[in-house]
Amino acid sequence: MGSRQKSTDRRLRRRHRAEAGFKLILLASIILVAIILSIILVTILWKSLPALKLSMILQTPGTGYYLGKKGGILNAIVGSLEVSLGATLIALVIALPTVIYLNTYLKRKSFLAEVIRLSLDVLWGIPSIVYGVFGFLLMLMLHLRASLLAGMITIALVELPILSRALDETIRLVPAELKEASYALGGNRWQTSTRVVLRQALPGLITSILIALGRGLGDGASVLFTAGYTDRITTSLFQPVATLPLAIFFQLNSPFPEVQERAFASAAILTLLILIISLLTRYFGRKLSRHKVR
Amino acid sequence: MKKEKGKELVAGLFSLLPIILAISIFLLLLTKAFPLLSLKSLPTILFSSAWQPQKGQFGLWPFILGTIWVTITAFILAAPLSILTAIYISDYASGRLKKWLVPVIDLLAGLPSVIYGMWGILLIVPLVGKYLAPLFGTYSSGYCILTAGIVLAVMILPTIVNVSVEVLSAVPADLKEAALALGATRLEVVRFIVLKKSRPGVAAACVLGLSRAFGETLAVMMVVGNVPLTPTSLFSPAYPLPALLANNYGEMLSIPGYEAALNLAAVVLLFMVIIFSLAARLYLNKLEQRID
Structure with a gap:
């Protein structure tokens, strides 16, 4: 015992x-x-x-900037915002109707819905460098030069599957009862999806857009061959455009320590932008959970 | 009524775009890579180690091997740490700690590739070159497979953690509670219930991370050395496929077959990634549906 x-x-x-x-x-x-x-x-x-001086975010590169002389990276900050905002808009224009169609018009198990989701999964897996290659080939076919437009399109391709996935998940969370209530009141499917489903999913919608924006802002590999680079602020869709990731990349390769330091400062600026987006995402994410219908 | 049909049609047409896009990416890359295949057979290109574009030799083997070495290194470093972190978040952490941890992981996931690359140059390159390599009795500049593997491991960690947490949290609470009520310790619950139920899901999460690692470009090319030789050890430099593309694409030289060779490299990379990514994704989708 x-x-x-x-x-x-x-x-x-x-x-x-x-x-x-x-x-x-x-x-x-x-x-x-x-x-x-x-x-x-x-x-x-x-x-x-x-x-990290104020001139970094207020000035464009002056003469001899890459030898360590005066200037800032305003061109890349503005360029990155232009590219990523434009790209997010393009991606949204494609993703939103797609996701609405998937969730309100198609049955969950229908063949078309399966094929669309499969292609989105395929697109999700494609690395951004391959999107860059595809964008470059597309550019050649359309006789475009490396430009803001080409960069925007390429980043939009990178963002599309990420945005669609996030949107799909938010819209799927909208309770069926809400939709049924709208149908019972005589709303058709379009009215139901735009006025009921999208409104209910609005915080999630914003979160998804912010996630895509953050991805677009930080992606360097896809704009390597498509956006070009410039020391001036881009004012037209057909001019080349500077982006922050590439600004960091190029300055880091410089043999001058002053220029390398500026790469670090540029990285801090990019990180700060990403941090702000990340915080905003959390803010709207919390809002989303507060309005949950049980 | 008519208006409604029109809107449905437009939305339907937009939803076909992802399908068209996926198909056209494959088709365009394949057609652009095709000219090289009329010059040489696919196996000779894939398995030859001679990369001398000037002499018309386009062996992709060093690049393929470089990609595999770097990815596997990152995977071995990241997988255990990620799984443990995920277990902690899903089964151990208090609500308040979770509130801190999840945003931290999300931020890690959101940081751009080039930032990781810079961090690698600043910290990991000297660490490996000055300390780790001498420790193992070899010389390395620090720009090598191990460095790239470490940087890449940190980058794919959030992917694996996030997906694993989702999978682990899906294990029904009553199962865990039943085991705890029978006197099982938390570790036993994790081992015999949580992991038993979710092992394939966690594996899928790891494979998804692996597929991300294959295609990661800037961060890797900044620290891996970019030497087109077949790698021999963790401390030797390598030249993965994405780096090959990033360094050489766009400035097309007038060498016959060169452009097609780079396109073929993109195709090879695409297939390597898609196979893993899609397999993991499809399995996770199935898992999700079972939970719904």
């Missing part, structure tokens, strides 16, 4: 030790993740401090 009690005790102790050990491993991994993120942010901020 006594020895049996003792062996149960021992087993119990072993199980508790295993539990404690596992918890320690979990904690260690989570702390490692937190440390990695803080190291990334701290490194960027710390390295960017020497070059």
